[in-house]
Amino acid sequence: MADQLPCPVTSTEQLPLTVEPTTIISQPATPTIKVPVVLAEPTLQIVLESTITLNPAATEIKRVVKNVFLNQVKLVPVSFARIGTTDFFNITRAKLFVAGHIRKNIQYATAECNGALQDRIADVPFSGFADLTTFLTPPIIGVSEESKASFLNEQNGLVPRLDKFFFQNLVKYNEQPFGELVAANFFEVDFSPVIATPEGTFSTITEKIVLDLTVKVLQTQQLKITATQQITTPPQGTVGC
Template structure:
């Protein structure tokens, strides 16, 4: 028996190419854009027990995604300062990451003609990776902040300092914080019942051993000078 649905034909609309209005920039403009500092693949190894209710007799399909909740670059080594001795170049850093693997598990039960069950599980992970000289495509930069204090001698007694008079000076540099962007995730896993079960028997715990090759970009908003071509 046919099962018709409502539908309608759409009227074609005309379109033509529009010419954008472009103001010619200087010959070598300075742009503030995200630049790629590093692109790295981090291997994550996780083991977890996932409860199933109702119990399963057979796993049908498992879909997976990675969600990042934290990705922080912590510098541990610097080169000499640049830009009038106010900016330092980071040549080695620790990349702290945190997140979870979201698993969508479809499974069958022992009931005859039962519907497929669905179990959503989030498996957390955390760790860090070393980024050294060869791992960077472009080194991160951090501007220095400074504080100084000047003391004064007591004019009544030149052998002692004054404790009621100081000169303070400080400067603050507000840096663009490096951040991460997901590129890809490659999963390798074994899912099984911790207690072997016979055919048509059920199990209520699914143990997973999973390896994820997670590829990330590390970026920072930077000012870069570019050469204008074709203008």
């Protein structure tokens, strides 16, 4: 008698399905789209020094894992070029403000024989700014306007009316440039301020970090592009006969 399977499972054989290509009709088009556009993709060098306490004390650092978290990527324009005769301008120079922190996960051994590895998490903050003078695509900003008109006194043309004014306000709402984290490259030296013996312990470490941080700076813009519009046409039914 044949051996039975210890854990039988019910299965159903699947039948093959037919495959036919779907007809696609192409035609030229010049659509207007609104998409995020990359303004710049700089690599910023951030240099830090910090001191981290370890409790319990360590005898040996085993591994350090690092990640970057950004709290702020803000573009502040400082130079402009007018677009034609409009009240819109290309930004030709800007200050890029960046702030965030490095999250360090330090794993280390203690003086205890056969002891468990300790884990210390530390957030090392940083902030700074960079001068951007070249852009892959220039950011665009529209300037708001305020106008005020005064009137003469109808009964005495020598004095103005202080109780009558005409106001006009034009507000342009701009797309806010924003940032994305691309890459972080760490160069780091960690050491105890006091040299410890091979079996000795230390409770603080000093770290010197050089971080090459690459970010994207983007702005949502409206673009007119040349494209090929493709229309998928499934098999026609009775109406198309």
